[in-house]
Amino acid sequence: MLSNAELEQIQAAAKKMSRPVYLQLNSGGTEDRFQANLLNTARQISGVSMNRIELADDLRPVFPEKPSITVASEGVGNIHYLAVPEGPEFGPFLDALMWVGGAKAPPIDPALPPLDELKVSTDALVLIAPVCPHCPRVVRQVLSLAVCQPLISAVVVDAVQFQDMADRFKVKATPTTIINEAFTLVGSIELPQLVGSVLESGATDSFTSILNSMIQSGRAEDAGVLLCKEDQPEAILPLYTSHEFSSRMGALVAMEEALAESPHSLDPIVPDLITLLTHEDIGLRGDTAELLGKIGNPVAIPALQNSLNDPDPDVREAVEEALGILSALRE
Numbered sequence: 300m301l302s303n304a305e306l307e308q309i310q311a312a313a314k315k316m317s318r319p320v321y322l323q324l325n326s327g328g329t330e331d332r333f334q335a336n337l338l339n340t341a342r343q344i345s346g347v348s349m350n351r352i353e354l355a356d357d358l359r360p361v362f363p364e365k366p367s368i369t370v371a372s373e374g375v376g377n378i379h380y381l382a383v384p385e386g387p388e389f390g391p392f393l394d395a396l397m398w399v400g401g402a403k404a405p406p407i408d409p410a411l412p413p414l415d416e417l418k419v420s421t422d423a424l425v426l427i428a429p430v431c432p433h434c435p436r437v438v439r440q441v442l443s444l445a446v447c448q449p450l451i452s453a454v455v456v457d458a459v460q461f462q463d464m465a466d467r468f469k470v471k472a473t474p475t476t477i478i479n480e481a482f483t484l485v486g487s488i489e490l491p492q493l494v495g496s497v498l499e500s501g502a503t504d505s506f507t508s509i510l511n512s513m514i515q516s517g518r519a520e521d522a523g524v525l526l527c528k529e530d531q532p533e534a535i536l537p538l539y540t541s542h543e544f545s546s547r548m549g550a551l552v553a554m555e556e557a558l559a560e561s562p563h564s565l566d567p568i569v570p571d572l573i574t575l576l577t578h579e580d581i582g583l584r585g586d587t588a589e590l591l592g593k594i595g596n597p598v599a600i601p602a603l604q605n606s607l608n609d610p611d612p613d614v615r616e617a618v619e620e621a622l623g624i625l626s627a628l629r630e
Contacts, residue, residue, distance in 0.1 A: 301340060305389050306347045312393060313348035316400035320348075320372050323357035327366035333460050334366040336383050341368050344396075351400065361454060365461065372399045377445045382427060382457035391439040398446045406443040410491040414448040419501050421451045421479060426458040426465060428473040433487040437474040440490050444497065451497065469517045481525055482509045483516040506534040514538065514549030522549070523556025532557070532568045540575070540583065551586060558593055565594050573602040576609075576618075584609065585617040592621030595628050 301309070322341045326334060345354045361367045361379045370378040378399070384392030397403035423441045427434035438455055445453035458465040458473055468477055476484040476493065478500040484493070496512075499505040506529060513522040526535060532554075539550035557564045565572075572594075575587040588606060591599040603625070606618045 300336065301343050301385060301389065305385075305393075306343060308393055309344050309352075309396070310347045310349070312397045312400070312402045313351040315397070315402035316351045318372055318401050320352045320370065320396055320400040321355050321376070322352060323355045323369035323371055323376060325357045325360045325367045325369070327360055327362075327364050329364060329366060333383070333457075337366050337368060337380075340383055340385065352396065362464070370395055370399055375399075375449050377449055377452045378442060379452065379454045381461060382455045384455075386429060387432075387435045388427065388429075388438065388455075391435050391442055394439060395442045395446065398442075405446050408443075408490055410494045411443070411447050413494060413498060414444065414451070416498065417448055417450050417501065419450065421497055421501065422454065423451055423497065424454045424456060424468075424477045424480070426456050426468065426470050426473055426475045426477075428459050429457070431473040434474045437476060437488060437493075440488070440493055441476065443490075444493065469521070471517055475516070481513060481521075483512045483518060485516050506531050507537050510534055510550075510553065511538055511546060514546060514553060519549040519552035520556045523553035524560055526553060526557045527560040527564045530564075532565050533571070536568060536571055540578075547583075547586075551590070554590065555593065562595070566596050569594060569596045569598050573599055576602050576606045581611045581614060584611070585614045588614060588617040588621045592617075592624040595625060597625060597629060600625055 322345060324338055324341055326338065341354060345352050357369055361381065365381055368380045369376045378395055380392070382388060394403065398405050423444060425438055425441050427438060441453045445451045456464055458470050468475065472485055474486065476488065478496055482496050482500040484496060499508055510522045510526065513519070513525070526532060535550050535553060538546045539554070541547050554565055569591065572587050572591055576584055578584055588603060591603060600622065603618050603622050607615060609615050609618065
C-alpha cells in the first residue's frame, strides 16, 4: 500500500494531467496477498486522482494466471506491472503515469531518437527485487522506451513474487532485462546500451550477439532452443571458436541442447566444424571431434579418420569415440 506522502504525489501529478490515464486491472484468476496488494494500490491511486486516473478491467492478461496492472491512455497500453509500485519502485511508476497522462514531458535523451527506426513489436521484460538498489533506474529507462516508442511493451516483474518466471529466464541477479525473451542484460545498464539492444534484437545480422547475451547470463540451454527455432546454426560458430572460455563452453551447451531439440539442427554447419579438426587449439579439436560424433552426420567420417593421426592423445581418443558412434549409427 502507498504511503500518504506518495498518494499526495499522485494527487499533485493528476492535477497536471492533460489526458486521462487508465489502470487496466487483471486479477489473473488468483486470490492471494500479492494480488490484493497490487489491486488495492491501483484503487488507492485512482481514488486520489480526481477521476483523472480511471480503473478498468482487462481481460487480456500479460501472462496467464498472473495479476497485473496496465498503464494506458488514448488507445496505447504498453506498460505492464506484475510488481507493486511501492518503495523504491514508486518513483519510476509515478514518472510513467505523468508521461502517459501529459503531466510531464516525455524523457529527452540523445539515445532515444534511433528508436524511431524500430519497425516490429518488441517486448522489454525487467525482473526486479524489492531490495535491489539498481532496479528503479533500469525500470525507469525501460519505461521511457515504452513511452517514446509505442511498439515497445515494457513489463516489470517482481522476480521474488514470481519465482517461476525468474527460474524460466535463469535469473541469478536483479535487475535482469530481457528483450523479446532472448537478448539478456544483467545489472545496471546505460540507456544507449538498452536502446542498442532493442534495435539489435530485431536486426537480421545480430543473432550471434543475442545468443552470446543469453549464454553469458546463464541461459545457454535457452540459446540452444532459440537456435533451433530460428534455424540459424551458423550463428553459434563465432562463439564456439571464441578465445573466451565461457563463450565456448556455453556454445557447446547450446549446441547440445539444440541437438536434443532437433537431432538434425546442426547438420548445416558440419562442413564448418570439419575444418576445425585441424585447428591449432588442441581443446577445440577434441571438442569438435566429440561434437561431430553427437551430431551423427556420416559426412564427417573421412575427416575424422584423417584425425586419427592427431599429435595429441586426448584428441585421438575423442576422434575414436566419435567414429565409434558414427559407425554404430550406420549399422
